[in-house]
Amino acid sequence: MSLSKAYTASEHEDVIYKQWEESGAFNPDSADPKAKPFSIAMPPPNATGTLHIGHTMMLVLQDLMIRYHRMIGDKTLWLPGTDHASIATQNKVEKLLAKEGLTRHQLGREQFIARVEAYVAESRTRIRTQIRKVGASCDWSRERYTLDKGLSRAVNEVFIKMYHDGLIYRDYRMVNWCPRCHSTLSDDEVKYKPETTQFYYFKFGPVIIGTARPETKFQDKTIVVHPNDPRYKDFIGKEFTTEWIEGPISAHVIADPIVDPEFGTGAMTITPAHSFEDFDLAKKYHRPIIKIINENGELTDQAGSFAGKNARESRTAIIEKLQAKGVVDHIDEDYRHNLSVCYRCDTPVEPLPSLQWFVNVNAPTHRGKKSLKELMRTAVESGRISFIPPRFEKTYFHWIDNLRDWCISRQIWFGHQMPVYYCKKDKGGCGETLVASEKPDICPKCKKETLVQDEDTFDTWFSSGLWTFSTLGWPDTAEEKAGKIKKTGDLAAFHPTSVMETGYDILFFWVARMILMSEYVLGEEPFRTVYLHGLVLDIEGKKMSKTKEETLIDPLDVIPKYGADALRASMLIGVTPGNDLRLNEVKIASYRNFVNKLWNIGRYIMEFSEKDSVTDTKQGLSTADAWIISRLNAVVDEVTTHIEQYRFSQAAETLRSYTWDELADWYVECAKVEGGKQPILFSILRAILALWHPFIPFVTEALYQRYRELAIPTLGDKTKQPQQLIVHPWPRVQKKYTNKKAEEDFSLIRDIIQAIRNARVENGISAGQKIQAVLYSPTRADLIRSHEPHLKRLAYLDFVTIIEKGDRPSNAVFLKFSDVEIYLPLGLMRVEEEKTKIAKQLDEIRTQIELLRVRLADAEFLAKAPKNIVKKEQERLADFQDKIAHLQEQQEKFTA
RNA sequence: GGACAAUUAGCUCAGUUGGUUAGAGCGUCCGGUUUACAUCCGGAAGGUCACAGGUUCGAAUCCUGUAUUGUCCACCA
Numbered sequence: 003m004s005l006s007k008a009y010t011a012s013e014h015e016d017v018i019y020k021q022w023e024e025s026g027a028f029n030p031d032s033a034d035p036k037a038k039p040f041s042i043a044m045p046p047p048n049a050t051g052t053l054h055i056g057h058t059m060m061l062v063l064q065d066l067m068i069r070y071h072r073m074i075g076d077k078t079l080w081l082p083g084t085d086h087a088s089i090a091t092q093n094k095v096e097k098l099l100a101k102e103g104l105t106r107h108q109l110g111r112e113q114f115i116a117r118v119e120a121y122v123a124e125s126r127t128r129i130r131t132q133i134r135k136v137g138a139s140c141d142w143s144r145e146r147y148t149l150d151k152g153l154s155r156a157v158n159e160v161f162i163k164m165y166h167d168g169l170i171y172r173d174y175r176m177v178n179w180c181p182r183c184h185s186t187l188s189d190d191e192v193k194y195k196p197e198t199t200q201f202y203y204f205k206f207g208p209v210i211i212g213t214a215r216p217e218t219k220f221q222d223k224t225i226v227v228h229p230n231d232p233r234y235k236d237f238i239g240k241e242f243t244t245e246w247i248e249g250p251i252s253a254h255v256i257a258d259p260i261v262d263p264e265f266g267t268g269a270m271t272i273t274p275a276h277s278f279e280d281f282d283l284a285k286k287y288h289r290p291i292i293k294i295i296n297e298n299g300e301l302t303d304q305a306g307s308f309a310g311k312n313a314r315e316s317r318t319a320i321i322e323k324l325q326a327k328g329v330v331d332h333i334d335e336d337y338r339h340n341l342s343v344c345y346r347c348d349t350p351v352e353p354l355p356s357l358q359w360f361v362n363v364n365a366p367t368h369r370g371k372k373s374l375k376e377l378m379r380t381a382v383e384s385g386r387i388s389f390i391p392p393r394f395e396k397t398y399f400h401w402i403d404n405l406r407d408w409c410i411s412r413q414i415w416f417g418h419q420m421p422v423y424y425c426k427k428d429k430g431g432c433g434e435t436l437v438a439s440e441k442p443d444i445c446p447k448c449k450k451e452t453l454v455q456d457e458d459t460f461d462t463w464f465s466s467g468l469w470t471f472s473t474l475g476w477p478d479t480a481e482e483k484a485g486k487i488k489k490t491g492d493l494a495a496f497h498p499t500s501v502m503e504t505g506y507d508i509l510f511f512w513v514a515r516m517i518l519m520s521e522y523v524l525g526e527e528p529f530r531t532v533y534l535h536g537l538v539l540d541i542e543g544k545k546m547s548k549t550k551e552e553t554l555i556d557p558l559d560v561i562p563k564y565g566a567d568a569l570r571a572s573m574l575i576g577v578t579p580g581n582d583l584r585l586n587e588v589k590i591a592s593y594r595n596f597v598n599k600l601w602n603i604g605r606y607i608m609e610f611s612e613k614d615s616v617t618d619t620k621q622g623l624s625t626a627d628a629w630i631i632s633r634l635n636a637v638v639d640e641v642t643t644h645i646e647q648y649r650f651s652q653a654a655e656t657l658r659s660y661t662w663d664e665l666a667d668w669y670v671e672c673a674k675v676e677g678g679k680q681p682i683l684f685s686i687l688r689a690i691l692a693l694w695h696p697f698i699p700f701v702t703e704a705l706y707q708r709y710r711e712l713a714i715p716t717l718g719d720k721t722k723q724p725q726q727l728i729v730h731p732w733p734r735v736q737k738k739y740t741n742k743k744a745e746e747d748f749s750l751i752r753d754i755i756q757a758i759r760n761a762r763v764e765n766g767i768s769a770g771q772k773i774q775a776v777l778y779s780p781t782r783a784d785l786i787r788s789h790e791p792h793l794k795r796l797a798y799l800d801f802v803t804i805i806e807k808g809d810r811p812s813n814a815v816f817l818k819f820s821d822v823e824i825y826l827p828l829g830l831m832r833v834e835e836e837k838t839k840i841a842k843q844l845d846e847i848r849t850q851i852e853l854l855r856v857r858l859a860d861a862e863f864l865a866k867a868p869k870n871i872v873k874k875e876q877e878r879l880a881d882f883q884d885k886i887a888h889l890q891e892q893q894e895k896f897t898a
Numbered sequence: 899g900g901a902c903a904a905u906u907a908g909c910u911c912a913g914u915u916g917g918u919u920a921g922a923g924c925g926u927c928c929g930g931u932u933u934a935c936a937u938c939c940g941g942a943a944g945g946u947c948a949c950a951g952g953u954u955c956g957a958a959u960c961c962u963g964u965a966u967u968g969u970c971c972a973c974c975a
Binding site for chain 1: 900901902903904909910911912913914917918919921922923924925928929930932933934935937938939940941942954955956967968969970971972973974975
C-alpha cells in the first residue's frame with residue numbers, strides 16, 4: 003500500500019492509538035525493571051463533562067516528556083485519572099436538576115448522590131475518550147479517581163493522622179460562605195470582582211459612620227475610632243442611645259488603632275458576625291457575636307421586621323426606612339471596591355461565623371516539629387523542588403507567608419464525608435466526638451448506639467493534595483516506623499514523581515497542597531520539578547469561554563479537522579513556560595500544513611527516491627552526504643539538550659529548521675542529482691521521525707510503520723527497529739559522523755546556488771529559463787566541479803564553466819564568496835539596477851567597516867574583550883574589506 | 899496598596915549564562931506546477947528590540963526609573 007499524497011490525520015489517529023494501547027507500551031511494567039524511573043501524575047480533570055483546550059495543553063506537554071523518557075529507555079509512568087471536584091460537580095448536577103424543576107433537597111442526600119455518580123460515570127467515559135484523541139500515552143491500567151476506595155481511605159487516614167497530631171481542630175469562626183452552594187469556601191476559593199456601588203453615611207449618635215453594607219448593621223452597638231483621632235477623643239468610652247433601623251439602640255464608643263482615620267469619617271461600627279476584621283475585634287473586646295444573616299443569605303430574627311428577607315435585596319428598603327427617619331447623612335454613589343464572589347458560581351460570598359473543621363498550618367507537626375507552612379517552604383527553599391519558570395517560587399513563598407488556617411469542611415453532599423462521629427445528646431448519648439476511619443457500632447465512652455457521622459464533606463483539594471501518592475497505593479504501600487518510612491510497590495518505584503506539569507492558575511489550590519501533604523505524610527517531596535504552563539487565550543488575548551463561540555477553540559472540533567498532531571504542534575512551538583498562549587484556527591491550520599510537509603518528505607524518501615545502488619555508500623560519502631549526516635548529529639545533540647532543559651519550543655524549532663531548510667530543501671534535492679541515496683535517506687528519516695515523535699506522535703508513527711514494512715537497509719545503523727516508533731530508541735550522537743569540512747564545503751555550494759538564484763530573480767530571468775555561468779576559483783575549483791550537476795539543476799543553468807585561472811568575462815553579473823567568483827553573462831542584464839544594488843551594498847559595508855575599525859582601534863576593547871572575540875572582529879573586518887574590494891571591482895566593470 | 903509578567907517585523911511569538919549585520923511562523927510583494935508536497939517551491943521587502951538614564955570594551959539581554967497592557971495577592975468598615 004502506498005502513501006496518499008496528502009496526510010489525512012483522521013484516517014490514522016484512532017487506529018494508531020489503539021495499536022499503542024494494545025502493545026502495552028504505555029505501561030512501565032513492560033520496560034526494563036532496572037531502568038531509571040520517570041513519572042508524572044496527570045492532573046486529574048474534573049469529572050464535570052468534557053475536556054477543553056486547557057486540558058489539551060497539559061496533555062500535550064506531559065505526553066511530550068513521557069514519550070521522550072520512554073524513548074531514552076526510562077521506566078516511564080504517566081498515571082491518568084479524574085477528580086470528583088465536589089463543589090463543581092455538585093453545581094453542575096444541580097443545574098441539570100433545575101432544568102427538571104428539582105432541587106437536591108427534594109431528592110434527598112442518597113438519591114442526589116446517585117444522580118451525581120451516574121453523571122460522573124458518563125463524564126469519565128467521555129474524558130477517557132478525549133484524552134486518547136490527543137494521543138496521550140498514559141497508563142490506563144493504573145487509572146484512578148479521587149473517590150476510589152483506596153483514595154477515600156487515604157483521605158481518612160491523613161485526616162486522622164493530622165487529628166492525632168493536633169493539626170485539626172473544630173471551631174466556631176468566620177468563614178467564607180456561599181449562599182448558593184450552601185457551603186463554606188476556603189480563602190483561595192473566593193474571587194474578587196471590582197464593583198462600583200453606594201457607600202452610605204449615617205448619623206449614629208454623636209458621630210457619622212460609613213458603610214457599604216447597611217443590611218448587616220441591625221445590631222451594631224459598638225463604635226470604633228482611632229485612639230489618636232482628635233475628632234473623637236472625647237467620645238471614647240461614652241455610651242449613648244440613637245435612632246436606628248428598628249427603633250432606638252444603645253451603643254458605645256471604643257478606640258482601636260485598627261481604624262484608619264483617613265477612610266470614610268474615621269469612625270465605624272462593629273459587625274461581629276459578618277466581617278473577618280470585626281469578628282476579631284469583637285472577640286478582642288468581648289462583644290457578642292450576633293448573626294444577622296443566615297446560611298441562605300436571609301436576614302435573621304435579629305433584623306426585626308426584615309427577618310426572613312434576602313439580605314442583599316433588602317438594602318434599598320433599609321435605606322429608605324433610615325432616610326425616612328432622617329438618619330442618612332449622605333450617600334457616595336461612586337464607591338469602588340471588590341466584591342467577594344464564589345469561584346464556582348459567582349454568587350456574592352457572605353462572611354459569617356460557623357462551626358467548621360480547620361487545618362492548623364502553624365502548629366508543630368511530628369516532622370521535626372516544623373509547621374505545615376515550614377514544611378512547604380523548606381521543600382522549595384532547599385532546592386528539592388524547583389519551578390519552571392523559577393519566578394513562581396516567589397509567588398509560592400508569598401502565598402505561604404499569607405496563609406491562614408485551612409477550612410476543610412464543606413456543606414456539600416458529594417465528596418468524602420468527614421470521618422467524624424458525634425455521640426448525640428439528643429439521642430441519649432454523651433456528646434463525645436470521635437474520629438475514626440470506620441463507624442464504630444457503639445460510643446466507646448457511654449457504650450450507646452448513638453453515633454451519628456458528621457454530615458460535612460472534605461474540601462476537594464484535601465483529597466487532590468494526596469494525588470501523587472494516593473494514586474500509588476498509599477497507605478498500603480508505606481509503613482512508618484520511628485519516623486522512618488518504608489515504601490513498597492509503585493510508591494517505592496515512582497514517588498517522588500519526576501515532574502508536575504500544570505497551569506499556573508492552580509499553583510495555590512493544588513501544587514502547594516500536594517507539597518504540604520507529601521511533606522507531611524511521607525516526609526518527601528511529591529515531585530522534583532514543577533513545570534507551569536500558561537493559559538490558553540483567544541486571539542483577542544481573553545480567556546476562552548463557552549459563551550464566546552466565535553473565538554473558542556474546542557479540541558474536539560479541531561482534532562477531526564486538522565489532526566491531533568497539528569493541534570499539539572501549535573501548543574508546543576512558539577510557546578514558553580508560564581506565559582499565556584494566544585491560539586486561533588489559522589495557527590492550527592499552518593501546523594496541519596507542517597505535518598503534511600513532513601508526511602511528504604517521508605513519502606518521497608520511501609516511495610520516489612531511487613531504489614538502486616545500495617552499494618554506493620561503499621564508494622564513500624559525497625560532500626552532501628557527509629554534510630547532512632554531520633548536521634543530523636549536531637541536531638540530535640541540540641534537540642536532546644533542549645528537551646532535557648524543558649525548552650520544548652526550541653527543540654522543535656531546531657528540528658523544524660533541520661527538516662525543512664536542510665533536509666527537504668537541500669539534501670533531498672542533492673540526492674535527486676546524485677542518485678542512489680536510499681540508505682542515507684532512510685537512516686536520516688528514521689532519526690528525524692524519532693526526534694519528532696514526542697511532538698507529533700501520530701504522523702511519525704504512521705510513517706515509521708510504512709518504513710518498517712519496506713525494510714530498507716540503512717547506513718551503518720544497527721539500532722533495533724521495534725514494531726512501533728513509540729518504543730524506538732532515542733537517536734544518539736555519534737561523534738565519528740561530525741564533519742566540519744563537509745559542512746563548510748557544502749555551505750559554499752549552497753551559497754553559490756543561492757546567490758545565482760537571487761541574481762536571476764533580480765535580473766528578471768524567468769524561473770524556467772536556463773542561463774550560463776562562469777565560476778572562477780584558484781583553490782576550490784575541484785569542489786565546485788564535482789558539484790556541477792547540482793549547480794545546473796538547482797540554479798537552473800544549462801552551461802557552467804569552472805576555471806582556476808585565466809580571463810573573466812566582462813559585462814556580466816558578478817558575485818563572490820571567499821575566492822570564488824561567479825559571472826553570469828546575461829544578455830538582458832539590468833545594468834542600472836545592478837549599479838544601484840552595488841552602490842547600496844558598498845554603503846552598508848562601509849558603515850560596518852567604520853564601526854569595526856573604531857572598535858579595533860579601541861585600546862580598552864583590545865585589552866578587556868576576550869581574545870576570541872577580538873579575533874572574530876578582526877576576521878570580520880578582513881572579510882568586509884575583501885568584499886568591498888570585489889564590489890569596487892564589479893562597479894568598475896560596469897562603468898568600463 | 900503590594901507583587902509578578904509582558905512590551906522585539908503588519909500579526910503571533912522565539913532569542914540558554916551580555917559578544918558577528920536580532921530570528922521563525924503567518925501575512926504582504928514578485929516569480930513559478932522542476933517527475934514528494936500548491937497543505938508546495940524560489941526570491942524579496944519589513945525591526946532606532948516601549949521610553950529615559952546607568953553599568954560595561956561591548957546591552958534586546960544586567961541595574962534604576964517612567965509609560966502602557968495583563969495577571970496574581972491583599973483589602974477599609
